Amino acid sequence: MPADTPLPHFDDVLDAAARIAPHARTTPVLRAGALDAHAGCRLLFKAECLQRAGAFKFRGACNAVFSLEDDAATRGVVTHSSGNHGAALALAARLRGIPCHVVVPEGAVRSKLALIAGQGAILHRCEATIAAREAMCAQVQRASGATLVHPYAHPRVIAGQGTAALELLGEAADLDVVVVPVGGGGLASGTAIALAGCAPNVELVLAEPAGAADALQSLERGERVTDIVPDTICDGLRGTLGEPNFRILRDHGAQVLAIDDDATVAAMRRLLEHLKLLVEPSSAIALAAVLAHPQRFAGRRVGIVLSGGNVDPDRLPWAGR
Amino acid sequence: MPADTPLPHFDDVLDAAARIAPHARTTPVLRAGALDAHAGCRLLFKAECLQRAGAFKFRGACNAVFSLEDDAATRGVVTHSSGNHGAALALAARLRGIPCHVVVPEGAVRSKLALIAGQGAILHRCEATIAAREAMCAQVQRASGATLVHPYAHPRVIAGQGTAALELLGEAADLDVVVVPVGGGGLASGTAIALAGCAPNVELVLAEPAGAADALQSLERGERVTDIVPDTICDGLRGTLGEPNFRILRDHGAQVLAIDDDATVAAMRRLLEHLKLLVEPSSAIALAAVLAHPQRFAGRRVGIVLSGGNVDPDRLPWAGR
Numbered sequence: 177m178p179a180d181t182p183l184p185h186f187d188d189v190l191d192a193a194a195r196i197a198p199h200a201r202t203t204p205v206l207r208a209g210a211l212d213a214h215a216g217c218r219l220l221f222k223a224e225c226l227q228r229a230g231a232f233k234f235r236g237a238c239n240a241v242f243s244l245e246d247d248a249a250t251r252g253v254v255t256h257s258s259g260n261h262g263a264a265l266a267l268a269a270r271l272r273g274i275p276c277h278v279v280v281p282e283g284a285v286r287s288k289l290a291l292i293a294g295q296g297a298i299l300h301r302c303e304a305t306i307a308a309r310e311a312m313c314a315q316v317q318r319a320s321g322a323t324l325v326h327p328y329a330h331p332r333v334i335a336g337q338g339t340a341a342l343e344l345l346g347e348a349a350d351l352d353v354v355v356v357p358v359g360g361g362g363l364a365s366g367t368a369i370a371l372a373g374c375a376p377n378v379e380l381v382l383a384e385p386a387g388a389a390d391a392l393q394s395l396e397r398g399e400r401v402t403d404i405v406p407d408t409i410c411d412g413l414r415g416t417l418g419e420p421n422f423r424i425l426r427d428h429g430a431q432v433l434a435i436d437d438d439a440t441v442a443a444m445r446r447l448l449e450h451l452k453l454l455v456e457p458s459s460a461i462a463l464a465a466v467l468a469h470p471q472r473f474a475g476r477r478v479g480i481v482l483s484g485g486n487v488d489p490d491r492l493p494w495a496g497r
Numbered sequence: 498m499p500a501d502t503p504l505p506h507f508d509d510v511l512d513a514a515a516r517i518a519p520h521a522r523t524t525p526v527l528r529a530g531a532l533d534a535h536a537g538c539r540l541l542f543k544a545e546c547l548q549r550a551g552a553f554k555f556r557g558a559c560n561a562v563f564s565l566e567d568d569a570a571t572r573g574v575v576t577h578s579s580g581n582h583g584a585a586l587a588l589a590a591r592l593r594g595i596p597c598h599v600v601v602p603e604g605a606v607r608s609k610l611a612l613i614a615g616q617g618a619i620l621h622r623c624e625a626t627i628a629a630r631e632a633m634c635a636q637v638q639r640a641s642g643a644t645l646v647h648p649y650a651h652p653r654v655i656a657g658q659g660t661a662a663l664e665l666l667g668e669a670a671d672l673d674v675v676v677v678p679v680g681g682g683g684l685a686s687g688t689a690i691a692l693a694g695c696a697p698n699v700e701l702v703l704a705e706p707a708g709a710a711d712a713l714q715s716l717e718r719g720e721r722v723t724d725i726v727p728d729t730i731c732d733g734l735r736g737t738l739g740e741p742n743f744r745i746l747r748d749h750g751a752q753v754l755a756i757d758d759d760a761t762v763a764a765m766r767r768l769l770e771h772l773k774l775l776v777e778p779s780s781a782i783a784l785a786a787v788l789a790h791p792q793r794f795a796g797r798r799v800g801i802v803l804s805g806g807n808v809d810p811d812r813l814p815w816a817g818r
Contacts, residue, residue: 204525206547210615225773226527294531445810452546452806454773485773489766495816 183420186373188335189366192239193342199238199271200339203227205347210450215466217473220351222344225455225485229291231412232340232363232483233264233327239336240325241268249274251321256281256302256309259288260412260484261327266295277322279312281305285411287488328362329418338366344479345375352476355462357483358382358391358432359413361421367481368428378479382425382432383465385410385440391417392432395425409437409493412458412484439464441493447482448492457493459483504741507694509656510687513560514663520559520592521660524548526668531771536787538794541672543665546776546806550612552733553661553684553804554585554648560657561646562589570595572642577602577623577630580609581733581805582648587616598643600633602626606732608809649681650739659687665800666696673797676783678804679703679712679753680734682742688802689749699800703746703753704786706731706761712738713753716746730758730814733779733805760785762814768803769813778814780804 206221224232241253252275255265262278269276276297280289281304293299302312317324325333340363341354354371358364364382371378384391385408393401400422406414417425437457444460446467447453462480466473527542545553562574573596576586583599590597597618601610602625614620623633638645646654661684662675675692679685685703692699705712706729714722721743727735738746758778765781767788768774783801787794 201528204527204547206525207522209549226525228530230773448775448810452551452775454769454775489769489813490815492810492813494811 182331183424184331184335184369186369188331189338189342189370189373192235192332192335193339195242196235196238196336196339200235201227202343205344206451206453208450211446215473216470217466217475218477219466220344220348220477220479221451222340222479222481223453224340225453225459225482229260229263229267229295230484230486231260231264232337232481233260234267235339236333236336236362236366237261237264237325238268240330240332241265241272243332244323248323251323252276253325254313254316254320254322255279255325255327256313257327259285260486262297263288263291263295265325266292266297270296275320275322277316277320279309279316281309288486291486328360328415329420331420333362334366334369334420336366337363338370340481341367341370342374344481348477348479350477351375351378351479353379353381353473354479354481355381355383355465356481357413357458357461358384358417359458360415361391361417361425363481363483364430365421365424368424368430372428380428380430381465382430383461384432384434385413385461386434386436388414389434391425392434394422395430395432398426410440410458410461412456413461433465433469435461435464435468439468443467445494453482453485454487454489455482455485456487459485503652504745505652505656505690507690509652510659510663510691510694513556513653513656514660516563517556517559517657517660521556522548523664526665527772527774529771532767536794537791538787538796539798540787541665541669541798541800542772543661543800543802544774545661546774546780546803550581550584550588550616551805551807552581552585553658553802554581555588556660557654557657557683557687558582558585558646559589561651561653562586562593564653565644569644572644573597574646575634575637575641575643576600576646576648577634578648580606581807583618584609584612584616586646587613587618591617596641596643598637598641600630600637602630609807612807649683649736650741652741654683655687655690655741657687658684659691661802662688662691663695665802669798669800671798672696672699672800674700674702674794675800675802676702676704676786677802678734678779678782679705679738680779681736682712682738682746684802684804685751686742686745689745689751693749701749701751702786703751704782705753705755706734706782707755707757709735710755712746713755715743716751716753719747731761731779731782733777734782754786754790756782756785756789760789764788766815774803774806775808775810776803776806777808780806
């Protein structure tokens with residue numbers, strides 16, 4: 177997206193909440209005493225892993241799809257996605273009864289591809305480079321007239337992702353801080369807008385894999401760092417922070433914590449044991465960030481968005497270690 | 498309990514709901530489209546694995562503990578339990594500030610013992626026979642004056658367990674059938690009373706391990722069968738149907754389905770993959786019953802109580818098979 181793309185505002189998050197209400201789930205806010213005791217703070221988990229299609233991504237995809245004018249909608253939507261956004265967009269398109277094309281790079285997680293195909297999307301395979309993805313997307317757009325719904329930089333997607341924080345704040349009004357993972361920055365920037373609009377005193381902390389810490393570097397330097405080669409188990413967080421996402425997070429003063437994969441895997445196991453929820457590493461990283469910085473969070477009320485749960489139960493990362 | 502123990506009624510379930518409200522969680526009712534598609538019916542899961550202490554057992558234990566008169570309460574409570582009831586009673590006692598003694602048989606699941614001890618209960622170990630358990634319980638009662646809270650035959654426990662179905666019906670008023678696991682019969686008989694009181698047209702189906710099918714035989718014969726040696730992975734369902742529980746289930750015409758452990762393990766894996774919830778085999782058996790009898794449930798709205806989630810994530814039963 178070019179640097180002059182208009183940024184979404186709090187009203188867009190409110191509109192998104194109303195638009196997706198007939199389709200999205202209001203996910204529960206969960207707690208576990210054992211995790212509170214271990215973390216030394218009060219943890220409230222917004223369980224977006226229980227969202228339709230298994231992740232918060234459905235919020236933004238649904239908002240984008242149901243925002244389309246009828247004539248554009250009939251030509252369908254297209255995206256490139258390593259997984260959850262593809263499945264979410266496919267489901268949203270199916271609910272509206274329009275075609276969905278998904279460009280999937282080689283090496284995408286098997287269980288996530290199955291979810292995308294299972295929603296009836298048309299898969300277009302390509303090499304795992306950004307250039308190959310974008311070329312294939314452009315080709316599909318030319319051939320079909322489909323509208324591109326970018327996984328995290330699209331303003332309607334950002335606004336949709338902000339609705340998770342809106343719901344969390346509605347159930348837990350007295351939070352001190354909200355922690356979400358950051359990859360491309362759709363959830364992070366949507367959350368920033370939601371917090372600024374209805375709970376400006378609540379701090380926003382972003383959890384980022386140490387092996388893909390472009391958001392951390394970008395916000396420190398004040399300009400986007402786009403040349404990092406990601407090396408992390410968090411497959412949903414390997415993307416580079418989007419341009420509008422960067423601007424929003426910079427303007428809102430979001431803080432980033434870089435987290436090692438080992439801590440993320442340990443947090444994932446802990447969530448399964450004590451919260452009984454299977455989340456993907458890209459989600460567990462938010463709890464890992466809290467556990468890695470106990471003094472920072474001590475005694476506070478901490479909201480965590482558990483962003484997704486699309487994991488293969490036969491390949492849990494601590495098994496066989 | 499003797500055969501003339503007064504049975505709890507629907508009013509007792511309502512009283513229990515009010516009594517435990519300040520302490521117990523209102524657990525969410527969850528859905529997963531992929532499971533609906535696989536089962537050919539509409540499934541609504543009451544996620545009691547997210548209850549405090551990890552199982553519905555907290556409802557009954559909390560009702561029993563907070564029903565005690567002050568002078569009896571100060572002398573504490575005692576129970577014998579292979580796991581979830583022990584942990585639940587320990588938590589309830591801690592919340593009231595009274596002692597809790599738990600008699601635990603050799604061979605109890607390690608992760609469940611840790612939960613009991615973690616709640617501050619005093620553990621009394623004994624051999625894994627009914628006689629040894631009862632003798633140890635009696636000895637603790639004599640020494641401490643503690644009140645025995647039986648895991649499933651105590652009327653206040655039965656009434657408390659019925660509150661899960663009450664909440665489920667409140668969120669999903671148009672159910673056709675409710676499926677719960679049956680072991681000692683606390684949840685099953687409490688659910689029967691709740692359904693009879695507020696949704697008499699809703700069918701009650703009980704899921705029982707084929708290797709411990711005493712409830713099935715007892716209800717078929719019209720008298721309790723107490724000589725079965727259990728052989729099942731469902732450690733929470735190895736107990737024999739209690740006497741008051743038998744009378745309640747017989748009077749309510751509950752149906753029992755006997756389920757093989759392999760089907761239960763497959764359902765447990767499926768719940769982790771599609772509902773993202775880790776439940777113990779003793780809980781997954783309810784979904785296994787629905788999947789094993791597709792014609793019986795086809796097109797119906799099926800409520801399932803996922804009774805507990807206390808599983809060791811390092812010992813998932815499908816790993817290494």
